[in-house]
Amino acid sequence: MNRIKDELAKRDRIRQQVLLIRNTGETNMFDVENVKRLAYYYNCHELINYLNTDRAGYINLILTGKFN
Helix, strand or coil, X not given: XXXXXXXXXXXXXXXHHHHHHHHHCCCCXXXXXXXXXXXXXXXXHHXXXXXXXXXHXXXXXXXXXXXX
């Protein structure tokens, strides 16, 4: 049960970090390299890891708002 709660909390943190980067207005969210750069700047480590491990999932997230 804790594993499920941890995964849901992680997804919520990633979603919040995506919104943080989006709300800066500094980059197009499809420009993954710039999103990574801004994520480093804003200390969004879960987002950086997500971008490195599941880029297609990230694109799905910004298009639909849902995780794979």
